[in-house]
Amino acid sequence: MHPILFHYPASPWAEVVRLALGLKQLTWGSVEVPAICPKPEQEVLTGGYVRTPVLQIGADVFCDTLAIMDALEARWPEPTLYPEPLGRGHRALAIEAGGATFLAAVAVALGDLPVAGNEAFWADRERRFGLRPEAFRAMVPGLQQAFAAHLARLEAKLADGRPYLGGDRPGHGDLAHAMLLWFAARGGPAQQVSATLAPWALRVFALGHGRPEAMTPAQALAEARAAMPSVSGNGQLARVSQQGSADPPVIGHLVQETADGFTLLRHSPELGPVAVHFPREGQIVEPV
The missing domain is CATH 3.40.30.110 (Glutaredoxin)
Structure with a gap:
């Protein structure tokens, strides 16, 4: 099935x-x-x-x-989504892409999204998550800095030339963190991707969607x-x-x-x- x-x-x-x-x-x-x-x-x-x-x-x-x-x-x-040597550590790596890290990516992607023309979206997010546009915008600069720091940590993981975060094969952690770049790119060209991260991201997205x-x-x-x-x-x-x-x-x-x-x-x-x-x-x- x-x-x-x-x-x-x-x-x-x-x-x-x-x-x-x-x-x-x-x-x-x-x-x-x-x-x-x-x-x-x-x-x-x-x-x-x-x-x-x-x-x-x-x-x-x-x-x-x-x-x-x-x-x-x-x-x-x-x-497998959990190749060795990281194994199930890929799940923990993927969890790191959620929470505060994901909110930082949201700030990059949606920090300038206007209310006009997007009223239904903002009303939905406020009702469900308490995300008010004016309060969110006040947090955006700090969150964008946090996202830049996250990208620097990813660069450090890949600095030894490994093709993926866990080694020679892609796993769940790669998919989750590459998603952050994919989502943040919706915010426009202000968020630059380094020469270290770009080839890794391209390898991940080359996996396609089946x-x-x-x-x-x-x-x-x-x-x-x-x-x-x-x-x-x-x-x-x-x-x-x-x-x-x-x-x-x-x-x-x-x-x-x-x-x-x-x-x-x-x-x-x-x-x-x-x-x-x-x-x-x-x-x-x-x-x-």
Whole structure:
């Protein structure tokens, strides 16, 4: 069963997944969703999770890039996203590309984005994340300096001539940090890329996006309806929400937990049973 990605072209974290699909040279279903809420078909699939991207494999749904990468690696292990000698250290390296580092890239990409003509975008980000344009702009100069410092750290990692951050083969960490350059470049030519970083970034983006095949949301939901999830059970009823977000929670039975993530089993009136998988990082799990 092939993977299906819910995404939109300008989504930075979806770009990480698209590059992973390219690294593994997979054929995948491409379902484009809006950049802002509502995302009705995605919400039916996930039970309310509206962030981008989301990966679907039959009746299993993977929310957040970390859970998606784990799913791709488990089902299509070669070429690996975690080559030695760094191995699973690539996951930690990818996590470094989130949080404050990602916010710094956002400042480079969107620091001059006007409110006029982008009212719906800013209203969505303020409602969901508390990102007010005027407060964000006040932080932009400091965040841009932080992003420049991050690029300097990347240069130092590559200064010995290695082709990728972990050695001779690309991994999850390369995809996540190259995404930051891809996203920041939307902010215009002010952010220069050094002679050290440019060849590395070109090698990463040469991986491509695999073989996407356009799908409608209805086709993706039909695949979920026709399949059964990979897990079952009747665990504790729980809700999952994301740190720093006002997005609605996903509610289901907590049926699986591992060191890296956990799974809620939902019974959707539209689709039947659906397993929704989350990573540990960035999630808030509470009993209902």
